[in-house]
Amino acid sequence: MSTMDDYHNNVEIQWCPGCPNFGILQAFKKALVELNRAPHEVCMVSGIGQAAKLPHYLRCNFFNGLHGRTLPVALGVHVANPKLNTIVVTGDGDCYGEGGNHFIHTLRRNPDITVVVHNNEIYALTKGQASPTTPRGERRMLQFGGVELAPLNPLAIAILHGCGFVARGFAGNIEHLKGLLVEAISYRGFSYVDVIQPCITWGTHPVSWYRERIYTIGDDYDPGNREAALEKSMEWGERMPIGVIYKTPPAEVFAGRFRKAVGDRPLPELQPPGREKILELLSGFRAAEGSP
């Protein structure tokens, strides 16, 4: 059995004191313990930003790469070793801004990975500029007259582009978020959780403002209905739903046909084609002996 201690390390945490990121970190640890995953079975991939530091604060394998490039890295990890629980930890700037193109196309591929976005509607590490999810009109450190761009709706994008598991969590509700993470990590296919994570340093509203507006989606909601899910994904402002917004039966995952041919072992365990096979293929470039 894995325990919370298994996931503890002594790395100094660089987040602001009181940051809701601590809640997300706690939810991750609880979820992995509940799933009984050992740290070496987990591989976290992150980019740049405050969210991207999370893999350092939790004992596991990790690749902390470049800004915006988490999803291609995670895709490569998943193809090389589908047995790993590959989890991307990213932010709204990393995933929807710098990495927006990868977000769209990784959704289409349906790799068996989980993507968790710390969505604080702001670029926090670079001190408060607008992100793709900042509401129109809000003033930011570079948008002095207010944001003029329409905010992205990443949940709707995910629902429309082949994602089979779309959820929204709240960093201030650790138990609920833990439940979503357990369900997301267990899901076979691309699972995506956008987490409301108010920025207590640069954000416009305090955590309490979000708490007043957030509500948990009830049992009467059917996450299998795509149209209803799209409608739910557009609910934002005075009322903010959290929970599983869209969930379909798992579809064929990325690289499935290749894996049927080569088996499910990690690629580094496979033997290369060998001299004989290469010589045979090379002989195809040579005129047949004694020809014609």
Add this chain to the structure above:
Amino acid sequence: MQDMNVVIAGAAGEGVQTVGDILAHTISAQGYAAFTWQEYESRIRGGQNSYSIRIGEKPQNAPLLPADVLLALNEGAVKKYEPLLKEEGTLLAQNQLRERMIAIPFVEIAEEELGDKIYADTIAAGALVGVLGIDLDTLKQVLVEKFRRKGNEVVESNLSAAEEGYRRATQGCKDMCPWKLPRRGGRYYLISGNEAIPLAAAFAGCRFIAAYPMTPSTGIITYLAREEELLGVFAEQAEDEIAAVNMALGASYAGARAMTATSGGGFALMVEGVSLAGMTETPLVIVLAQRPGPATGLPTRTAQGELLFAINAGHGEFPKLVLAPSNPYDAFHKIVKAFNLADKYQMPVIVLTDHFLADSQFSVSDFDLGTAGPGFYLADPQEIRDYKRYRLTEHGISPRLYPGQSEHLVGVDSDEHDEEGHITEDLGATVRAMVQKRLAKIDGLKKEISLPEEISVNDVDTVLVGWGSSRGALLEGLSLLKQEGKKAGMIHFTELWPLPEFTFPEGKTYITVESNATGQLARLLRSEYDVSFQGTINRYDGLPLTGEYIRSYFNEYYG
């Protein structure tokens, strides 16, 4: 025999490639060494393109420009390529355009006698075989092989088409076909760079390629995608080059040998990933197939313009290896070396090819694999108790495990990091130690680098210095100069960064020969070896260097 040159010219979509491929394989099957190269415009239909086939008894893998035989598939092609035809050469076209030529209306015959204009290509190939004095049976055998999978009817129609073309040409030849190419015992591999590279990658244990299509690199991922299950190499078309390089890095971090392939513009997008490979110490092989730039440049032409770009690619300071093979055989061996050294030194390796090397088919007498083979350098998790991905070691190389291999945790970071891969700002101790550790790998790497190839350097005053795919042209240039009584030697580099311990003999006149406008090799060698160059033979019009180009340029400026 003296080497001869056949040029097939026409619009894109008119069958230039098909006729060229059939004839090249027929020449090879007849026992001759063929060398083919193509020049074409960046369009799907129209324009005027050419496919040149050099024929000889021994492999001479360099282009000839003057044509002994020109097959022009339309009148525009006659106009554009007739200047290449030697005075005593033979023109083959559909209509009678001048007195001394052979006119065969391929399309008309295909439609009227074989019921489909699709057979025009095979009629043309039959005609060329007739003009060149090659056995018709050799062509027939190539056609049977080529069309076998399409069924008996298609095979039979193609054989009839070949006979018809052959008959018409031999009738029309009169005194215009002095050539005889009787069957002989030579057996050559006819292979291009973009065919040798994917095979070498699979041989080296590559398991993953991600790339975005870009001429002239696309053939590499195409080959691997087609043979994906046979070779066990997963191939993915990425949404852009940034994704491609990061996908490859993800796969490599997870233990799979991985590569990507692109051209200059795509490589520009990948450069941040090159730096990431350097910082995270993740093995990565990138094939950079050059074409003329800047920007989009000439997409379907050739150049050696990215030497300094490749060597300097990536922000920050970290070890990398840059190789530039001279031909497909060399490319095979360099790719194996690239994968092995990327693994051993945990770094990015860039293999520079170009359109000329990627697409030209070279004849190789013996494709000897020698002692080449995959050498793996992953650590054994059982031998390690307290694992740290970036453990400081004397030679800078830390034991590399992959995630999930054992209970050891593997953490890597693009930030400056400590031995466990965690972000650090410990400037005094950790940062300095990590910078030194990464750079320490260069000492070992330098010992793996091969010396440049030297020909006649000690016996001559003038030495031509080149790199990469122009080796064949350089050799031919030397022999053409020799025929004129001019003595020149050659120094040719295929391993360019880090440069090997090498001394340029003093008292010689050095001239670089490069397919770029600014003499990038000269700049590099000057800064590393403190050698001075008296001149540069440049070519930057998108066409490949040839022996004749080198000879005449040399005579004009340095003779």
